[in-house]
Amino acid sequence: MSTAKQKILVVDDEPDIVELIAYNLKREGYQVHTASNGQEAVSTAKKIMPDLIILDVMMPKMDGIEACRIMRAMPEFKSTFMVFLTARSEEYSEIAGFNVGADDYIAKPIKPRALLSRINAILRRNAHSEELPNEKLEIADLVIDREAFLVFKDGEKIVLAKKEFELLYLLASKPGKVYTREVILKNIWEDSVVVTNRTIDVHIRKLREKIGENYVSTVKGVGYKFEA
Numbered sequence: 001m002s003t004a005k006q007k008i009l010v011v012d013d014e015p016d017i018v019e020l021i022a023y024n025l026k027r028e029g030y031q032v033h034t035a036s037n038g039q040e041a042v043s044t045a046k047k048i049m050p051d052l053i054i055l056d057v058m059m060p061k062m063d064g065i066e067a068c069r070i071m072r073a074m075p076e077f078k079s080t081f082m083v084f085l086t087a088r089s090e091e092y093s094e095i096a097g098f099n100v101g102a103d104d105y106i107a108k109p110i111k112p113r114a115l116l117s118r119i120n121a122i123l124r125r126n127a128h129s130e131e132l133p134n135e136k137l138e139i140a141d142l143v144i145d146r147e148a149f150l151v152f153k154d155g156e157k158i159v160l161a162k163k164e165f166e167l168l169y170l171l172a173s174k175p176g177k178v179y180t181r182e183v184i185l186k187n188i189w190e191d192s193v194v195v196t197n198r199t200i201d202v203h204i205r206k207l208r209e210k211i212g213e214n215y216v217s218t219v220k221g222v223g224y225k226f227e228a
Helices: 015-027 038-048 064-072 091-099 112-131 162-172 181-189 197-211
Strands: 007-011 031-035 052-056 081-086 104-107 136-139 142-145 150-153 156-158 216-219 223-226
Touching (some): 007 015, 007 038, 015 112, 038 052, 052 064, 052 112, 104 112, 136 162, 142 162, 162 181, 162 197, 181 197, 181 223, 197 216
Parallel strands (some): 007 052, 081 104
Antiparallel strands (some): 142 150, 150 156, 216 223
């Protein structure tokens, strides 16, 4: 995988952390930009349009959760990977991150090899998804446009985070098919060690909030399926 043109924005208020991450990413061949708080992250991201953003959760002026929420509401960042960097282990912090559209978590203290492995895997998933045929699914009153990463319901556009869209597309590609949690994790998150069953539940809940309750049903003890 060529990383020469891939941009990563590293956002943390601790200079030592930023320096460590930036150094290792640059050695791997990525273009690295930095910011020290959420406000600066949003401003810098608009200028450079990164492929991936690493956000610390706890920062002054604007934290990572709020910065992610703001950027996810912007169409230009709908397919940008956003990864949280945190030393916090509280469950609510993880759920809050996924609620605003986070793709993954990386825990402090930073382990360079683990960091690079995770980042490379995330960007490989992106490259793989771009190689897949772009299809537009039209089911009942929903139109799911894979190429544009857009969903329309009765002609009205619905904005989904990247992982929400991928989850919807997976389920809707075969209406009625039951997807186990293991299959969903493998297809949407692949080898991430952070993602749990709770992560899937959060994304399903967000999908139902945005497109309606009647499209994705729960098969108790097994997984989920899309109802045509």
